[in-house]
Amino acid sequence: MIFLTRRAVFSASHFYWNEAWPAEKNEQVFGRCANRNGHGHNYTLEVTVAGEPDPVTGFVVDLKWLKEVMEREVLAAYDHRHLNLETLEFAAGKLIPTTENIAISAWNRLQPAVQAAGGAQLTRVRVYETPEVFAEYRGGQ
């Protein structure tokens, strides 16, 4: 089994806010991230798939294909967007766009396309919010 990882970068804005809480609690728990005007990050998305190299091509997957899947499924929705206002998962306070939830949502967006290709398995999605902070999802394992 070989694990193959591809990176992509997207830039987006967000803020943290739980509609069920009063403003004071949001500000206490989320600190500067609770500023309702939002702030932004250059996120790095790392997608890892695992499989056996194809005996003819030597590829686990075609990296160009993986790049296209990441761009179509994740970057097209998140890049240069306000996550709280413009994305299916996070709009209208449905889900707080924490790095953890972004990693899970990116997994949910990628998983059907990787599965449909019928080769390698999606094994890990890691999202860096800054070079020092990241969240990771391995399908719940």
Add this chain to the structure above:
Amino acid sequence: MNALTRPAAAGKAYFGRRYLLSASHRLHTDALTAEENRAAYGKCNNPRGHGHNYVVEVLVGGAVDAETGMVVNLADLDAAVNACVRERFDHVNLNLDPLFAHQVPTTENFCRAIYSLLRDALPAGRLEQVRVEETENNFFECCGG
């Protein structure tokens, strides 16, 4: 809600954070002769010591809290790491810490010591892994055990 808007039933996720600390050390053990120490540790056996900018990467696991969207609050993790790791090891000589009175401050041992300190400081079962990068080209990981 469709699959995209359903947050979880998601099971476990992970949150990672990287911290910088600068410290000096000397690799030397009284169990070996001076010559054997030089052979085993090379430049790292220099009697006056040397230093590194260590990166300590802490990985915490758990369910994503439904109210906060977080595995762990970054401020709480920072407070724990600052209290039990950075205040103790940043800008010090590791050989002088009691932890290394009887073991060599290799990054293997340093990594295991940090894992142990953080495991006890964080809520039970939450610490997944500690990685210590000694330079850009070498790092060590401890997942317990």
